[in-house]
Amino acid sequence: AQSVSQHNHHVILSEAASLELGCNYSYGGTVNLFWYVQYPGQHLQLLLKYFSGDPLVKGIKGFEAEFIKSKFSFNLRKPSVQWSDTAEYFCAVSSGTYKYIFGTGTRLKVLA
């Protein structure tokens, strides 16, 4: 069965620190990969997505993610976080059926 692992459940950073959130998935076929963000009190929003092509994907608000097929990973990065990045981040995988398998989420707190 497909699964998604997010290794960091809670992350606390100071402003301007660099961020990397890990995401690993288990699925042997072609996958689509996503990172969603949920700001406090708001709905899930798409940060970035990977379907094919360049494995380095750039999303909104300065986020990027790299798909490494050999490692079944899709880690999220941002060179310099801001207080406004405080949110919960979810990695998700689909195999083309639009049914998503989500990771457990990472709560990021950025200290001003």
Added chain:
Amino acid sequence: SAVISQKPSRDICQRGTSLTIQCQVDSQVTMMFWYRQQPGQSLTLIATANQGSEATYESGFVIDKFPISRPNLTFSTLTVSNMSPEDSSIYLCSVAWQGMNTEAFFGQGTRLTVV
């Protein structure tokens, strides 16, 4: 993109009762999905609801407990039946269009507390 409205946004219900959650989309969509997010856990797909066909339930979810309606291309309901405290969760509606390189969109969720 899509604007998805869920009602109610939150509710507190007595055990043994049922709650129907509505999902309204501002445009016609092919596929609608219902997810559950239990406290401290990830989102789990309950079922896929495509217009004109019966909902397809994921393992661990049954129609008697979570009946779903999809009367048209912009609306769906999920009912949580005979509720128990274990049903306390956030329930999210999601929509997607068939095609290449598209993603799903999510509603703001319904926070359900069963007492």
